[in-house]
Amino acid sequence: MDLTVLWFWIVAFLFVGYFVLDGFDFGIGMSLPFLGKDDTDRRVLINTIGPVWDLNETWVIVAGAALFAAFPEWYATLFSGFYLALLLILLALIARGVSFEYRHQRPESRWKKWFDGMIVVGSAVPALLWGVAFANIVQGVPLDADHNYTGTLFDLLNPYALLGGLTTLLLFFTHGVVFASLKTEGDLRERARRLATKSGLITIVVAASFLLWTGLAFGTFWFWILAAVAAVALIGGWLANLRGAEGVAFTLLAVTVAAAVLALFASLFPDVMPASNDAANSLTIVNASSTTYTLTVMSWVAVFCLPLVLLYQGWTYWVFRKRVSRASIEAAAH
Amino acid sequence: MNELLDPLLLARWQFGLTTVYHFLFVPITIGLATSTAVFQTAWYRTGKLEYLKITKFFGTIFLINFAMGVVTGIVQEFQFGMNWSEYSRFVGDVFGAPLAMEGLLAFFFEATFIGLWIFGWDKLPRGLHLATIWCTAIGSIVSAYFIIAANAFMQNPVGYEMNAERGRAELVDIGALLANPVALAAFPHTIAASFMVASGLIISAAAWHLARNQHLDSMRPALKFGLWVMVGSGILTTLFGDQLSLAMVATQPMKMAAAEAMYDTACGADASFSLFTLGTPDGTSELFSIRVPYLLSLLSTHTFDGCVEGINDLQLQYQELYGPGDYTPIIWVTYWSFRWMIGLGLLHVLVAVVGLWLTRKGRMPKQAWVWKVAIWSFPLSLAAMIVGWIFTEMGRQPWIVFSLLPTESAVSPNVTGLDVLISLVAFTLIYGILAVVEVRLIIRAIKKGPPELGEPDPETGRVEPASTVY
Numbered sequence: 017m018d019l020t021v022l023w024f025w026i027v028a029f030l031f032v033g034y035f036v037l038d039g040f041d042f043g044i045g046m047s048l049p050f051l052g053k054d055d056t057d058r059r060v061l062i063n064t065i066g067p068v069w070d071l072n073e074t075w076v077i078v079a080g081a082a083l084f085a086a087f088p089e090w091y092a093t094l095f096s097g098f099y100l101a102l103l104l105i106l107l108a109l110i111a112r113g114v115s116f117e118y119r120h121q122r123p124e125s126r127w128k129k130w131f132d133g134m135i136v137v138g139s140a141v142p143a144l145l146w147g148v149a150f151a152n153i154v155q156g157v158p159l160d161a162d163h164n165y166t167g168t169l170f171d172l173l174n175p176y177a178l179l180g181g182l183t184t185l186l187l188f189f190t191h192g193v194v195f196a197s198l199k200t201e202g203d204l205r206e207r208a209r210r211l212a213t214k215s216g217l218i219t220i221v222v223a224a225s226f227l228l229w230t231g232l233a234f235g236t237f238w239f240w241i242l243a244a245v246a247a248v249a250l251i252g253g254w255l256a257n258l259r260g261a262e263g264v265a266f267t268l269l270a271v272t273v274a275a276a277v278l279a280l281f282a283s284l285f286p287d288v289m290p291a292s293n294d295a296a297n298s299l300t301i302v303n304a305s306s307t308t309y310t311l312t313v314m315s316w317v318a319v320f321c322l323p324l325v326l327l328y329q330g331w332t333y334w335v336f337r338k339r340v341s342r343a344s345i346e347a348a349a350h
Numbered sequence: 351m352n353e354l355l356d357p358l359l360l361a362r363w364q365f366g367l368t369t370v371y372h373f374l375f376v377p378i379t380i381g382l383a384t385s386t387a388v389f390q391t392a393w394y395r396t397g398k399l400e401y402l403k404i405t406k407f408f409g410t411i412f413l414i415n416f417a418m419g420v421v422t423g424i425v426q427e428f429q430f431g432m433n434w435s436e437y438s439r440f441v442g443d444v445f446g447a448p449l450a451m452e453g454l455l456a457f458f459f460e461a462t463f464i465g466l467w468i469f470g471w472d473k474l475p476r477g478l479h480l481a482t483i484w485c486t487a488i489g490s491i492v493s494a495y496f497i498i499a500a501n502a503f504m505q506n507p508v509g510y511e512m513n514a515e516r517g518r519a520e521l522v523d524i525g526a527l528l529a530n531p532v533a534l535a536a537f538p539h540t541i542a543a544s545f546m547v548a549s550g551l552i553i554s555a556a557a558w559h560l561a562r563n564q565h566l567d568s569m570r571p572a573l574k575f576g577l578w579v580m581v582g583s584g585i586l587t588t589l590f591g592d593q594l595s596l597a598m599v600a601t602q603p604m605k606m607a608a609a610e611a612m613y614d615t616a617c618g619a620d621a622s623f624s625l626f627t628l629g630t631p632d633g634t635s636e637l638f639s640i641r642v643p644y645l646l647s648l649l650s651t652h653t654f655d656g657c658v659e660g661i662n663d664l665q666l667q668y669q670e671l672y673g674p675g676d677y678t679p680i681i682w683v684t685y686w687s688f689r690w691m692i693g694l695g696l697l698h699v700l701v702a703v704v705g706l707w708l709t710r711k712g713r714m715p716k717q718a719w720v721w722k723v724a725i726w727s728f729p730l731s732l733a734a735m736i737v738g739w740i741f742t743e744m745g746r747q748p749w750i751v752f753s754l755l756p757t758e759s760a761v762s763p764n765v766t767g768l769d770v771l772i773s774l775v776a777f778t779l780i781y782g783i784l785a786v787v788e789v790r791l792i793i794r795a796i797k798k799g800p801p802e803l804g805e806p807d808p809e810t811g812r813v814e815p816a817s818t819v820y
Contacts, residue, residue, distance in 0.1 A: 059820065066820045067469035070420060074461040078453035080427050085450035088442020088518075095431025095438075096762035102428055103773045107780060110421040114784060117417035120820045121791050164435070164764040306443040310521045314450060321454040325462075332462055335473055348819035 019311035020301040023086040024288070026318055028281040030082055032274045034075035035146070035184070039273055040266075041069045043192010045112060045139025046185075048132055050211055051196060055125065057204055058132060059345045062116060064199035067336045069116060071329055073109070085314055089163055089304035090288045097157065097165025098149055101172055105142045112138025143188045144181040148172060151180025151226075154234055154280050156292035163289075163299055176229060183226040186219040187250075187276070191269045194253070198262040201341050209257060212265070216254040223250060227276070234283045242279035246272045355767030358758055361433040364774045368425050369743075370736055371781050375419035377735050380494060380541065381548020382412045383487035385579070387480075389572075394480050402815060403568040403800035408552065410795050413468060413818070418788055420461070425777070433770065437750055437760035444510050444521045445500050448528070452496035460489030471817040494544075495537050502533035504751050505742070506601040512754075519754060535597045536742075539590035543735050545583035546698060550731030552576035553705070553724055555796045560714065561721035568800045570714075573724075577705045580727070584699035591692075592649070599650045599658070602752055604668070604677060605745035607661045608684040610646060617657040621647035625689075672753070679747045687741035694734035698727060 044065050052058035065072075083091040095102060111134040119131035155176055158166045190212055197208035227243045235243075253268030284290070288304050291297035305311065386408050393401035427449070431438050438445075463485035470479050503510075509526030510519040521527065556573035559565045599606045607613075610624060623645035647656040661678055668677035701723060708715045715721070750757040803813050 062820045066818075067465040070465055071458065071462040073420070073424075074453070074458055077424055077427050077457060078450070080431075081446065081450040081453040084430065084438065084442055085446030088438055088446055091431045091442060091446070092435035092438040092762075095428060096433070096435035096765055099432050099762075099765050099769050100772065102432055103776065106425050106428060107776060109424055110780060110784075113421035114417050114787075116820055117413060118787060118791065121414070121794070162763075164762075166764065306446065307520045310443050310447055313521070313524045314447060317451050317454055321458075325454070325458045328459070329462055332466055335466060335470060345819060348816065 019308060019315060020086075020305045021286075022315060023082070023305070023311055024281070024285060024301050027079065027082050027086060028278060029322075030075060030079035031281075032277045034072075034079055035188075035277050036270050036273045037072035037075055038069070039143070039184075039188040040191040040195040041065050041072050042139040042143040042188040043190065044196060045135045045192070046143065046189050047193050047196055047208070047211070048136055051193070051204060051208055052132075055128060056342050056345050058128075059120070060200055060204060060340050060342055061196055062119070062135070063340045063345065064196060066116070068332060069113075071332065073113070082314075082318075086306055086311060087288060087299075087301070087304040088306060090299055093159065093163045093165060093289055093299060093304075094149075094153070097159075097167075098152070098172065100169040101145050101149060105145050108138040108141035108145075110138075111135075112142075140185065144185045146181075147184030148177045148181035150184075150277075150280055151177040151230075153289055154180075154230060154283055156290035156298075158293040159289065159291035159297040159299070161297055163297065163304075166293075176233075179222070179226045179229065183219075183223045183276075186215065186222050187269075187273060190215045190219045191266070191273065194257055194262065194265045194269055197257070198266050199339055201339050204342075205339075209260060209262070212257045213254070216250075216257060220250055220254060223247075223272075223276070227279070230280070230283060236283055236285070238282035238285075239279050242275045242282055246275035246279060249275060355771060357765060357767040357770050358761045360767055360770035360774055361761050361765075362757070364433065364770060364777060365429065366740075366743075367774070367781070368422065368429065368777055370740070371785075372419070372422040372426055373736065373739055374732065375415050375422065376494075377540075377544035377547040377732070378415045378551060379412070379419050380487075380490045380544040381546075382408060382415070382551065383483065383490050384545070385548050385552060385575070386412055387483040387487045388575075390480055390483055394476060397812070399803055399813060400568040400571060402803060402813065403565075404572050406803075406815065407568065407800040408555075408572075411551070411555070411792055414788065414791050414795060416464060418784065422781075432773075433762055433765060434750070434760050435762040435765075437755065440518050440755050440760070441503070441751060442518070444507075444519050444527065445503060447521060447524065448496040448500040448503075452493050452500075456489045456493035456496065460486055460493060463489065468818045471815045473817070491541060494541060495533075498537045498540060499528050499530060499533040502530040502536060503527060504749075505536075505746055506530060506532040506597070507751055507754055519751070531597045532594070532601060535590060535594040539587060539594050542583045542586035542590055543695070543738065545579055546587055546695065547728070547731045547735050549576040549579035549583060549702075550698065550727040550729075553580065553702070554726070554728035557721045557724035557727075558796055559799060561718065561725075565799050570712075573705075573709065576727075577702045577709070580698055580702035580731075581706065584695065584702065587695060588699075591695075595649050596652070602746070603659045604661065604664045605679070605684070605742075606650060607659060607664055608679045608681055608745055609688040609741065610658070611681050611685040612646070612658065612660050613662050614660040615657060615663045616646070616660065618647060618655045619643040621645075621650070621656065621658045623649065675748070675756075677748060679745050684741055684745045687737040687744065691734050691738040691741055694730050694737070698731050698734070701727060 044061055048058050048061060052061055115131040115134040115138065119128055152172050160166050193208050193212040193215060197205050197212060200208065224247060227247065231240055231243055249268045249271040253265045253272060256265035256268055286301045287298050288301055289299040386405055389401055389405040389408065393405055463482045466474065467479065467482040467486055470482060474482070507519065508530050509521060509523040511522045513520045552572055553576035556569040556576060559569040560573060595606065622641035622643045624639040624641045626640045644654050646658050647654060650656060650658045665677055669675065705724060708720060746752055748756055750760040806813050
C-alpha cells in the first residue's frame with residue numbers, strides 16, 4: 017500500500033480516537049450545569065472521567081505529532097491558518113485541565129464555583145471549535161501558492177462550519193450525558209438518561225442536516241456509506257438510551273462519532289486541505305507528505321505501538337469500570 | 351507601533367515564555383515521579399508507614415504540578431505549526447518523527463499510567479499499583495529522550511539531506527538522528543539536573559517541617575534522601591555537562607565563545623574562564639574581567655594547551671560560509687546564563703554536602719539559618735535548570751536550525767503581529783494567574799504536611815491507603 021494513504025488513515029484514526037474519547041469528556045464538562053444539582057453531583061460527574069481524561073486528551077497531542085511527522089505541509093498550513101481558533105482551543109484545554117486538578121484542592125464553595133465555570137467553558141469551546149475547524153477543512157479554505165491560508169478568523173465562522181461546530185458540540189454533549197448515565201447511580205443516572213433523550217433528539221436533527229449538507233456539497237461514495245453508518249448508529253443509540261440500555265447507547269454513540277469523523281476524512285481524500293480559491297493550490301496526500309523513508313520508519317513505530325496503546329488503555333477503562341456513587345464521594349474529605 | 355507588532359519578535363517572546371513556563375513543570379515531573387516511585391517501593395518492601403506518608407505527601411505535590419505540565423505541553427506541540435510554519439515545513443520530515451515517536455511510545459504510556467496510579471490505590475493489587483508509578487516515571491524519562499533528540503537536531507543537524515527542489519531537510523538516517531552526539535550528552539545532563547530540581551523540592555519541603563520540629567518520622571528520611579540525591583545527581587549533572595561542553599565546542603563553537611564572552615581566539619593559559627566580565631555596550635570587546643587561567647582550554651578540549659576560537663574569528667568564518675550577516679548570539683544573555691547555571695548548580699551540591707555533614711548520625715541542627723538556606727533549595731535549583739535552557743536556546747541564535755535555517759526565516763508568514771500580540775497577551779495572563787494559584791497550592795500542600803493514615807485493618811494489620819477523589 018502507498019504509505020501516504022496509510023498515514024492519511026492513521027491520522028484519521030488518531031483524530032477518531034481523540035473525538036470518541038475526549039468528546040465525552042467535553043460532554044461531561046458541559047453537563048455540569050444541567051446535571052450537577054449540588055457539589056456532590058458535580059464531583060460524581062467529574063470523577064466519572066477523573067482517571068481517563070488525561071489519556072483521552074493525549075490523543076490530540078499524538079494526532080498533532082503524527083500530522084507534523086507524516087504531513088508537515090498540512091500541519092504547517094492548518095495550524096498557522098487557523099491560528100486564533102486554535103489559540104481559543106488551547107486556552108480552553110488549559111482551563112479545563114487545571115480545573116479538574118485544582119477544584120478539589122480547597123473546600124470553599126467560591127473556589128469550586130470558579131473552577132466549575134472553567135470546566136464548562138473549557139469543554140464547550142473545544143467541542144464547538146473542533147467541529148468548525150474540520151468543517152472548514154472539508155469545505156476548503158483560501159490558500160496561496162505557498163499553501164498559506166489567506167483568510168481571517170471570521171472567514172472560518174461561515175454558516176456551514178458553524179453548523180459543523182454545533183453538530184460536534186451536541187454530539188459530544190449527548191455522548192457525555194449518556195456516559196454519565198452509564199457511570200453514575202440513582203437519581204443522577206435517571207436524570208442523565210432523560211436529558212440524553214432530549215438532547216439526543218436535537219442532535220439527530222442538527223447532525224442529519226450537517227451530514228446531508230456535506231454529502232450534497234462534497235460527498236463521495238465512502239462518505240455516504242460512513243455517514244449512513246453514523247446516522248443509523250445515532251438513532252440506534254438514542255433508542256437504546258430510551259430503553260435504558262446505557263452500555264449499548266454509549267457504544268453506538270461512539271460508533272456515531274467515529275463514523276462521522278471518518279466520513280469527513282473520506283470526503284477529503286485524496287486532498288488534505290482543499291483550496292477554495294484555486295484547486296491548484298490544494299494540499300494533497302502527495303504534496304503535503306513526508307518522504308517514503310520517514311513514513312516507513314513511522315509506520316513501524318505505529319504498527320508496534322498502537323495495538324499496545326489500545327491494550328493498556330482498554331485495561332485502564334476495565335480497572336475503572338465501576339459506577340461512581342455519591343456515597344464514595346461523600347466518604348472522601350472535601 | 352510597527353516595532354511593537356513585529357511578528358518575528360513577538361513570536362520569539364511567545365515561544366520563550368511558553369517554553370520556559372512549560373519547562374518549570376517538566377523536571378519536577380521527571381524527578382518527582384521517580385522519587386515517589388522509590389518512596390512507594392520502600393513502603394512496599396518494608397511496610398513502614400513513614401514511607402507511605404512520604405509517598406502520599408510528595409505524590410500530592412507531584413499531581414498539582416503534573417496537571418500544569420500536561421496542559422502547557424499541548425501549547426508546545428501546537429505552536430511549531432501556529433507560529434513557526436516555515437520551520438515546520440522545512441524540518442517536518444526530520445523533526446516530526448521524534449515528536450510522533452514520543453507521543454506513541456512515551457506520552458500515551460505516561461498519561462495512562464498516571465491515571466491508574468492516582469485513582470488506583472484501592473482498585474489495584476499493591477504490586478501492580480507500585481508498577482504504575484514506575485511506568486509513569488519511565489514514560490516521562492523516555493519522553494525526555496525523544497524531545498531532546500528533536501532539540502539536538504536544531505543544535506547539530508544530523509541524519510538528513512537537503513532537498514533543494516522542495517526546499518526542505520529530509521530524514522535519511524533515523525539512527526543518526528536519535529544518536530546525535532549532542533542528544534547523547536544533553537539527555538543525561540538534563541535528566542540528572544531534573545533530579546537536582548526534584549531533590550531540591552524534597553529538601554525544601556522537609557526542611558520547612560523539620561525547622562518547626564514536626565513530622566519528624568517522615569520528614570527526616572525524606573531530607574536524607576533529598577540530600578543524597580542532590581549530591582549524586584549534582585555530580586552527574588556536572589560530568590555530563592562537561593561532555594555536553596565538548597560536543598558543543600565541536601558542533602557550535604560560537605555558542606561556547608558566547609558563553610565565555612570571548613572575542614579573540616585564545617590558547618593555553620590565555621584560554622581562561624572568566625568569573626565576571628564587563629563588556630562594551632555594543633558587545634564587541636571587553637572592558638574588565640576576573641579570570642582563571644587554563645580553565646576554558648580544559649573545559650573545551652580536556653587539555654591545558656588547547657585553543658578556543660573567539661567570537662570575532664568565528665563571525666568572519668561564518669560570513670564566508672553562510673554569507674553576510676550577524677552570527678553572534680546576544681552575548682550578555684549567554685554569558686550570564688552560563689555562569690548562573692554553573693554557579694547555582696555547584697552551590698546546591700555544596701549545600702547538600704554541608705547538609706549531610708550537619709545531619710550525620712541522626713543530628714538535627716538547631717540554628718534557624720541552616721533551615722532557611724535549605725528551604726531555598728527548590729526555587730534556586732529550578733532557576734539553575736531554567737537558565738541552562740535559556741543558555742542553550744539563546745546560544746543557538748540567530749539560527750533556528752544551526753547552519754541550515756535562520757530564525758527570521760522560520761516564522762509563519764501569514765500570522766500577523768496583531769495575532770501574535772493577542773496570543774502573547776492571552777498566554778501571559780492565563781499563565782500568570784495559574785502561576786499564582788499553582789505556587790499557593792504547592793505551598794499549602796507542603797504546609798499541610800503528610801496525611802494522617804487511617805487505623806490499620808484489624809484483620810490484616812495493614813493500612814489501606816485511599817485513592818484521590820477529584
